[in-house]
Amino acid sequence: NAGVTQTPKFRVLKTGQSMTLLCAQDMNHEYMYWYRQDPGMGLRLIHYSVGEGTTAKGEVPDGYNVSRLKKQNFLLGLESAAPSQTSVYFCASSYKGAVYGYTFGSGTRLTVV
């Protein structure tokens, strides 16, 4: 049982390049989330999904897009990367809602130069 798997683990992008971060969960969770973690800022919610085919904006959605075409996968896209998007990105999932907490992936460290 892998839980929440994020790929890639590390990536370096040039400003203006695009990329997609993949999150996959094998726990049959309904809800999935993308967070970014920056020093001193804690975890900030980018986008989330409450089910297949649905997405919603979180606290810091600008510059990111997401898709949830399959229940087990949640993709985070950067269309035109900027240095301000240098961060560690975490995907998380939960069965239904947050009351029992989230299961997090191990993160993707992204550097935009």
Add this chain to the structure above:
Amino acid sequence: GQQLNQSPQSMFIQEGEDVSMNCTSSSIFNTWLWYKQDPGEGPVLLIALYKAGELTSNGRLTAQFGITRKDSFLNISASIPSDVGIYFCAGLNYGGSQGNLIFGKGTKLSVKP
């Protein structure tokens, strides 16, 4: 929006010492969760609290749901080097606009052997 104030921001302690950290909010929460993030990994759920006044233990860790429902506390007894990491509190208000977890900014714990 809702915010959680987590303190202290960082702690440097000697192995064997006890640790206390807390999380406060101006809003009422119905659920409090405590996570630990090891270096280079995603946060892992330690303790979940669902009732005001509730005291729950997980090994050397003890967490309490404040009576006012606006705060929570985490204590670690007899710290060991593997306690190093960032501890996050998270709160959930069922009546919130999104019903997503609100995270504190974390307490970074360093343990000197």
